[in-house]
């Protein structure tokens with residue numbers, strides 16, 4: 041019998057453009073970790089729940105699981121270099137960006153690169169193959185600035201072509 045061929049899903053997902061996030065977490069002893077991530081997905085409105093899929097073995101995933109939380113930093117269209125930095129594997133990535141983590145933060149806030157940040161509490165991690173699906177309850181959402189999102193698709197970064205006429209919509213939704 042012929043062996044079953046295993047499809048490569050990367051061309052499929054390349055045709056599914058998304059926004060770009062940096063998922064961040066602090067280890068219990070305060071070391072910041074973070075990675076560029078496009079697998080953010082909305083799961084439920086009530087209770088407000090999202091998921092991200094993080095590579096097994098990633099130090100960022102280890103920090104997320106150890107601390108029980110993560111911050112979702114939604115990058116704006118001027119933050120492509122931040123996306124590249126947090127996808128590079130560079131160990132000193134947090135020395136090259138401005139970040140803050142106040143008492144209520146679930147992970148470092150990239151205050152210059154993000155337009156919106158959500159603080160999330162992990163409630164259900166599931167390993168699926170080589171990734172961990174990390175469900176989390178959203179505890180707070182903060183919009184830092186009204187700016188168009190950075191996009192990723194077709195294996196490259198892009199930006200939103202339309203003018204920002206409706207940008208207040210997002211602000212109204214969050215506040």
Ligand SMILES: Cc1cc2nc3c(=O)[nH]c(=O)nc-3n(C[C@H](O)[C@H](O)[C@H](O)COP(=O)(O)O)c2cc1C
Pocket residue numbers: 060073074075076077078079080093094095097098099100101126127128129130192
């Ligand atoms: C646009 C883009 C999106 C990415 N999305 C994910 C993702 O959703 N999950 C993931 O595990 N890695 C993703 N990566 C790869 C990680 O950003 C990269 O492997 C990073 O170095 C991991 O950080 P770490 O050293 O903390 O593991 C993505 C990379 C890029 C460029």
